[in-house]
Amino acid sequence: MEAVLWYVLTGTRGGANRARILRTLDERPRNANQLAEELDLDYKTVRHHLDVLMDNDVVQRSGDDYGAVYLPSPRAQSNWETIEEILEGME
Amino acid sequence: MSIWVDVARAASAVNILLLLALAYVWGRNYLQFRSKHPLGLLIFASFLIAQNALALYMYLVDPTLSGWFSTAVPVIVWRLMMLLHVFETAGLVFLAWITFD
Numbered sequence: 001m002e003a004v005l006w007y008v009l010t011g012t013r014g015g016a017n018r019a020r021i022l023r024t025l026d027e028r029p030r031n032a033n034q035l036a037e038e039l040d041l042d043y044k045t046v047r048h049h050l051d052v053l054m055d056n057d058v059v060q061r062s063g064d065d066y067g068a069v070y071l072p073s074p075r076a077q078s079n080w081e082t083i084e085e086i087l088e089g090m091e
Numbered sequence: 092m093s094i095w096v097d098v099a100r101a102a103s104a105v106n107i108l109l110l111l112a113l114a115y116v117w118g119r120n121y122l123q124f125r126s127k128h129p130l131g132l133l134i135f136a137s138f139l140i141a142q143n144a145l146a147l148y149m150y151l152v153d154p155t156l157s158g159w160f161s162t163a164v165p166v167i168v169w170r171l172m173m174l175l176h177v178f179e180t181a182g183l184v185f186l187a188w189i190t191f192d
Contacts, residue, residue, distance in 0.1 A: 068093040
């Protein structure tokens with residue numbers, strides 16, 4: 001999981017925005033619309049990043065399709081020190 | 092010479108382009124995250140760029156070696172060299188697909 005987190009967040013073109021999304025979801029779960037607004041990103045971009053994060057089991061969705069909220073997955077939560085380390089380096 | 096020479100040369104050139112694109116992403120991420128993971132990827136890309144640039148230099152530019160590579164190297168060797176370069180291209184295409192997703 002650690003290697004996945006490092007690659008998805010720091011090795012890809014969209015990594016920085018994925019890191020911002022993850023940090024925002026850690027504050028509290030949100031849906032794609034709220035994320036787009038909070039982070040000033042395009043809705044479609046946010047959906048794409050969420051799909052990649054879900055494919056890699058970093059976030060999970062809860063609720064039905066429309067307006068489902070996303071939150072860090074149990075695997076991400078149990079590796080939160082790694083995520084913290086990645087986020088600390090940012091900015 | 093045979094087609095293998097051209098395939099090997101073209102694959103090396105494509106490898107350099109793919110690696111430059113990857114190095115750009117990893118370099119930018121390194122500046123943003125300041126951590127060793129993107130730095131490691133950047134170093135990996137730099138050495139592979141050097142490797143492919145050196146291969147192209149030997150195949151096309153160097154006055155002694157390019158003559159030797161285009162006349163004296165047997166076809167079996169070129170086939171194997173071509174395979175090495177093409178495997179690398181396939182690997183880099185996959186890596187680029189992940190990285191630009």
